[in-house]
Amino acid sequence: MFDRSTAALLRRAFGPLVRRGHLSVRLPDGQTLVFGDGGLPRAGIRFTDRRAVWALLRDPDLQFGELFMQGRLQVEEGTVYDVLELFLRDAKGVPPGPFVQLLDRWRMALRPLLQRNRPNRSRANVAHHYDLDDRLYRLFLDSDRQYSCAYFETGDESLEAAQLAKKRHIAAKLLVEPGQRVLDIGCGWGGLARYLAEVAGAGHVSGVTLSTEQLEAAQRLGAASPASASLDYRLEDYRATQGPFERIVSVGMFEHVGRGNHDAFFRQCRELLTEDGVMLLHFIGNSDVPDFNNPWIEKYIFPGGSLPSLSECTPAIERAGLVVTDIEVLRLHYARTLRLWRERFMARRDEALALYDERFCRMWEFYLSMSETAFRYQDIAIFQIQLARRQEAVPLTRNYIEERKAALRAREAALSG
Amino acid sequence: MFDRSTAALLRRAFGPLVRRGHLSVRLPDGQTLVFGDGGLPRAGIRFTDRRAVWALLRDPDLQFGELFMQGRLQVEEGTVYDVLELFLRDAKGVPPGPFVQLLDRWRMALRPLLQRNRPNRSRANVAHHYDLDDRLYRLFLDSDRQYSCAYFETGDESLEAAQLAKKRHIAAKLLVEPGQRVLDIGCGWGGLARYLAEVAGAGHVSGVTLSTEQLEAAQRLGAASPASASLDYRLEDYRATQGPFERIVSVGMFEHVGRGNHDAFFRQCRELLTEDGVMLLHFIGNSDVPDFNNPWIEKYIFPGGSLPSLSECTPAIERAGLVVTDIEVLRLHYARTLRLWRERFMARRDEALALYDERFCRMWEFYLSMSETAFRYQDIAIFQIQLARRQEAVPLTRNYIEERKAALRAREAALSG
Numbered sequence: 001m002f003d004r005s006t007a008a009l010l011r012r013a014f015g016p017l018v019r020r021g022h023l024s025v026r027l028p029d030g031q032t033l034v035f036g037d038g039g040l041p042r043a044g045i046r047f048t049d050r051r052a053v054w055a056l057l058r059d060p061d062l063q064f065g066e067l068f069m070q071g072r073l074q075v076e077e078g079t080v081y082d083v084l085e086l087f088l089r090d091a092k093g094v095p096p097g098p099f100v101q102l103l104d105r106w107r108m109a110l111r112p113l114l115q116r117n118r119p120n121r122s123r124a125n126v127a128h129h130y131d132l133d134d135r136l137y138r139l140f141l142d143s144d145r146q147y148s149c150a151y152f153e154t155g156d157e158s159l160e161a162a163q164l165a166k167k168r169h170i171a172a173k174l175l176v177e178p179g180q181r182v183l184d185i186g187c188g189w190g191g192l193a194r195y196l197a198e199v200a201g202a203g204h205v206s207g208v209t210l211s212t213e214q215l216e217a218a219q220r221l222g223a224a225s226p227a228s229a230s231l232d233y234r235l236e237d238y239r240a241t242q243g244p245f246e247r248i249v250s251v252g253m254f255e256h257v258g259r260g261n262h263d264a265f266f267r268q269c270r271e272l273l274t275e276d277g278v279m280l281l282h283f284i285g286n287s288d289v290p291d292f293n294n295p296w297i298e299k300y301i302f303p304g305g306s307l308p309s310l311s312e313c314t315p316a317i318e319r320a321g322l323v324v325t326d327i328e329v330l331r332l333h334y335a336r337t338l339r340l341w342r343e344r345f346m347a348r349r350d351e352a353l354a355l356y357d358e359r360f361c362r363m364w365e366f367y368l369s370m371s372e373t374a375f376r377y378q379d380i381a382i383f384q385i386q387l388a389r390r391q392e393a394v395p396l397t398r399n400y401i402e403e404r405k406a407a408l409r410a411r412e413a414a415l416s417g
Numbered sequence: 418m419f420d421r422s423t424a425a426l427l428r429r430a431f432g433p434l435v436r437r438g439h440l441s442v443r444l445p446d447g448q449t450l451v452f453g454d455g456g457l458p459r460a461g462i463r464f465t466d467r468r469a470v471w472a473l474l475r476d477p478d479l480q481f482g483e484l485f486m487q488g489r490l491q492v493e494e495g496t497v498y499d500v501l502e503l504f505l506r507d508a509k510g511v512p513p514g515p516f517v518q519l520l521d522r523w524r525m526a527l528r529p530l531l532q533r534n535r536p537n538r539s540r541a542n543v544a545h546h547y548d549l550d551d552r553l554y555r556l557f558l559d560s561d562r563q564y565s566c567a568y569f570e571t572g573d574e575s576l577e578a579a580q581l582a583k584k585r586h587i588a589a590k591l592l593v594e595p596g597q598r599v600l601d602i603g604c605g606w607g608g609l610a611r612y613l614a615e616v617a618g619a620g621h622v623s624g625v626t627l628s629t630e631q632l633e634a635a636q637r638l639g640a641a642s643p644a645s646a647s648l649d650y651r652l653e654d655y656r657a658t659q660g661p662f663e664r665i666v667s668v669g670m671f672e673h674v675g676r677g678n679h680d681a682f683f684r685q686c687r688e689l690l691t692e693d694g695v696m697l698l699h700f701i702g703n704s705d706v707p708d709f710n711n712p713w714i715e716k717y718i719f720p721g722g723s724l725p726s727l728s729e730c731t732p733a734i735e736r737a738g739l740v741v742t743d744i745e746v747l748r749l750h751y752a753r754t755l756r757l758w759r760e761r762f763m764a765r766r767d768e769a770l771a772l773y774d775e776r777f778c779r780m781w782e783f784y785l786s787m788s789e790t791a792f793r794y795q796d797i798a799i800f801q802i803q804l805a806r807r808q809e810a811v812p813l814t815r816n817y818i819e820e821r822k823a824a825l826r827a828r829e830a831a832l833s834g
Contacts, residue, residue, distance in 0.1 A: 155813055287740040287808065289732075310741060311732040315706075318728055323704040323796060327744035328815065331808040379740060381808060391704065391748040391798060396572055398745065402819070 006053055007031060013057055014087075016094045023086045026076065027053065036086065043078030043086055059103060060096075065296035065366045069359050081342070081369035088377040107292040114293065117258035117304050119237045123210050125256060125304040130188075130211035133355050136364075137189075140345040144191040145217075148252035148282065149334040149382045159340045162333075164412070167195040170249060172404035173326070173386055174280045175394065179203035180246040183272060185238045186253025190218030190231070197227035199411050202247070208236040239264065243272035247279070254283035254313075255305050262313055266320035270389060278394060279322070279387040284334070285309060287379040294370075301367050307380060317387065325394045326386040334382055335375040342368040423470050424448055430474055431504075433511045440503045443493065444470065453503065460495030460503055476520060477513075482713035482783045486776050498759070498786035505794040524709040531710065534675035534721050536654045540627050542673060542721040547605075547628035550772050553781075554606075557762040561608040562634075565669035565699065566751040566799045576757045579750075581829070584612040587666060589821035590743070590803055591697045592811065596620035597663040600689060602655045603670025607635030607648070614644035616828050619664070625653040656681065660689035664696070671700035671730075672722050679730055683737035687806060695811060696739070696804040701751070702726060704796040711787075718784050724797060734804065742811045743803040751799055752792035759785040 010025060010033055018035035025033045026046040047053050052072040055063045067073035068080055075083060096104065117125065137145055142163045150162035151169045170192065176182060178201040184193045187207025196202040207222075209215050215235050222231040238253075248269055257265045269279055286309045293306055310327075317324060345352065345364060352361050374380040388394060427442060427450055435452035442450045443463040464470050469489040472480045484490035485497055492500060513521065534542065554562055559580045567579035568586045587609065593599060595618040601610045604624025613619045624639075626632050632652050639648040655670075665686055674682045686696055703726045710723055727744075734741060762769065762781060769778050791797040805811060 151814075153814060153816075287735070288738075289735045309731070309735055311728070311735050314726070314731055315728040318704070318706045318726055321705075323746075323798075324727060324744070325746050327741070329740075329742050329808065332813060379808075381740075391746065391796075396749060397568075397570060398815075399570075399819075402816075 006050060007033060009057055010053065013097060017088075017091050018086050019090050021086045021089075023083065024077065041078055041082040041085060043082040044076040045083055046074045046076050048072045048074065057097075058099060059295075060100065062295040062299065065300065065363070065370065068366050069300075069362045071358075071362075079369070080366055081372065084369055084373045085377075088373045091377065104292070107295060111292045112260060114298065114304060115258035115260040115306060117256070117261055119239065121304060122237060122256065125302070126210040127212075128303055129301060130209075131213040134213055134217060135355055136352060139348045139351055140341045140368075145189040146191055147188055149284075149330060150337045150340075151330070152333050152336055155336070159337070159344075162337070167192055168199075168405050168408045168412070169401075170251065170280055170282065170384075171196055171200040171408055172401045173328075173384065174200075174247050174249055175278050175400070175404070176200040176202050176247055181244070182206070182247040182249065183241065183243070183245040184208070185241075185248065185250040185269075186256070187214070187218060187233060188252070189214050190222055190233055192249065192251060193218070193231055193233070194222065194225050194227065196249075197230040198225060199408055199415065201411075202230065204230050204232070206241075206245075207231070207233040208238065208241060209233070210235065210237060239268060241268070241272060244274045244277075245272050246274050246277050248273055248277065249280050249282075251282040252284070254281055255302070255307060257306075258304055259306050259308065259312060262308070262316035263319060266316045266322055269387070270320045270322050273322075273389060275389055276393045277389060278325075281383075281385045281387060283308070283383055283385075285313070285381060285383040287329070287331075287381050294374075296370070297367070300363055310383065313385075317385075322387045322389060323391055324385060325388050325391055326384075326398065328384040330382040330384065331375055331380075334380075335372050338368050338372040338375065342372065423467060424450060426474055427470065430514060434505075434508050435503050436507050438503045438506075440500065441494065458495055458499040458502060460499040461493040462500055463491045463493050465489045465491065474514075475516060476712075477517065478520075479712040479716065482717065482780070482787065485783050486717075486779045488775075488779070496786070497783055498789065501786055501790045502794075505790045508794065521709070524712065528709045529677060531715065531721060532675035532677040532723060534673070534678055536656065538721060539654060539673065542719070543627040544629075545720055546718060547626075548630040551630055551634060553769060553772055556765045556768055557758045557785075561611075562606040563608055564605055566701075566747060567754040567757075568747070569750050569753055572753070576754070576761070579754070584609055585616075585822050585825045585829075586818075587668065587697055587699065587801075588613055588617040588825055589818045590745075590801065591617075591664050591666055592695050592817070592821070593617040593619050593664055598661070599623070599664040599666065600658065600660070600662040601625070602658075602665065602667040603673070604631070604635060604650060605669070606631050607639055607650055609666065609668060610635070610648055610650070611639065611642050611644065613666075614647040615642060616825055616832065618828075619647065621647050621649075623658075623662075624648070624650040625655060625658055626650070627652065627654060656685060658685070658689060661691045661694070662689050663691050663694050665690055665694065666697045666699075668699040669701070671698055672719070672724060674723075675721055676723050676725065676729060679725070679733035680736060683733045683739055686804070687737045687739050690739075690806060692806055693810045694806060695742075698800075698802045698804060700725070700800055702730070702798060702800040704746070704748075704798050711791075713787070714784070717780055727800065730802075734802075739804045739806060740808055741802060742805050742808055743801075743815065745801040747799040747801065748792055748797075751797075752789050755785050755789040755792065759789065 014035050021036045021039050022042040023035040024044040028050050052067050142160045146163040151166040152162045153165055180203050182196050182202045182205045184207040187193050187209050190207050193205040193207040197205045218233040284307050286307045290309045290312050431452050437456055438453045439455050439459040440452040441461040445467050469484050559577045563580040568583040569579045570582055597620050599613055599619045599622045601624040604610050604626050607624050610622040610624040614622045635650040701724050703724045707726045707729050
């Protein structure tokens, strides 16, 4: 009787979502429910206990990932990516049930509490993710350890080529001139800073990070660079950085700033930028109305993070006295990047298992899978916002971008040849 | 005694603004005040009566233009553009006096009242400007009567070439495919619609306008087009238009929508657009924090108009369920366009005088002059926002824009050859 009602609830919850493809759901009592039109993708899941089913129905945003990590929601056919795709591909326009709607409103109301990110909190948030074992990131990133959206010029080039193209694309839009001082806020393992010094000819690049693990690697790799004299890396909060800089770049860091600090962030950038300076801000944003953070990502992957909508960051940009000079929106580039990362990670999953444990590996697979579906089906996108104090800091038309990329490509060839 | 205090007030008001260049100010009692460092530009003004001086000090935003129109503020050396440049070039960071600050706050508070623009109001607002004598616009616009920002690829091409480049640039970003249905909201004299049908190969272009004068000319020119079967022009409010359309373009119309109607505008565009549709919205916006309309422009040129900041239009875009796929920002393109329009207008001022009167000619010169300074010195810019219902409606990278422009250029050559 109880399980008959569980099955009915599952049918009501999953039915409107999984209309195409094939999803089989095995319940703890052995019953199997089937959803979809029998097409592709095909996937099958199994719940080990009845409470797992109820937890998923109550709070799918948090529980799907948790139950998968705990092994209480097992994938018996296909991958967890396939399961997410089946649920999310046609989910737009399907309203969540009343309890989930209530939970969503509650999370929206609590949102400001998660977004303060004072300096100590920021350090802890960053350590949570970026201080993970260096060897983990080497399993799935490219050789330069670019941990952000690659740029696919054709769509089917290698991860290595697309990450190089990303650095080139950013360097071109940053309009780096020989001799200029560049600040890279959130420099990761230092690869973009090295590119700007070695290839784009920046006079000096300062990379700042809050991750001690990343700093150590960035310093080591920087010391080995032919442009080592032009590179310095520091463990430093952006709020403490001293300027001025002709160019500021920040890739994949703004997501950690937190909505409560947008004004402080842009005011500091304006302060650090010279009068004719140019800034390029690359971040994961939300093309939809402002939303709360995914609670699973908040809990397990990026505490204190946020994916701002344009309506959330443009007011702070204007108040800071910066002007928007260009906004490029990239979406499937990150879906493709995440798929390549996941393929590489899964191919070397045994090595990750040796570093961590089964639960960690499931968490990582879920993180890469759900992030990919977010870019494919949920209006999550990369915003590359070019900023300046004066519009005249950038050329009259955008033609300089491809011209500069051609020059950078030639310089890359000369350096490697 | 009275005039000594007038001179002192003028010194206090003009001194911090006019630091470079040379401005002489002749007062009604014959006194002459000199401002600036003696450099360029050089300009001289004369006040015919003391009340004119006080009016200017009390409300410069409204009174400068009014006094110039009335002949109570006369330009004795240089042009009114030079005078505006002297005042505005270094004005950033110079706070207005306390009385003007109070007036600004009052205007900001009153702003919503000017922005309702129900359909009848919109028609009256449009008639005020766009139903002016056709012969007036022919005096200063290019031969196709493009009454919006041209696109200067090199910076020194002719108005004619730059207006053609603008149509090409917009057609490329609109991704028009043969056979598609296109809606042009605010079609003016119909030139862009003709280009989209004749050169870009659109299947059908519907141009809507609220100006009876523009409609008549658009219909006449459309009937003479080789693509006349693909063109229709209608006197229609965008709120009344029926879809669907694969493409929507709107150039220089969104400024008349009014802040109170942003939601209605974007919701209607989403409704009219097909699932894979693309929209290009080209408008004059404000790169700074939201502001009230210039009161002189509101009173004499564009009643009910507004220049939205990105922070003012992005929330309505997100709420409507549209996604931003690209934002290009053009600024000096319009300054250059306005300068060319003004040069052409001044060269044929006698003809304008025969159509209207001296006061009208001064009004028009002031309108073109102050608009140019707004683009040069006051953070006013053109935003070209590309929108879609789904990010995948546009290609993976922006390279298609130049590729399509090359194809359009070839087609233009074939058609004219």
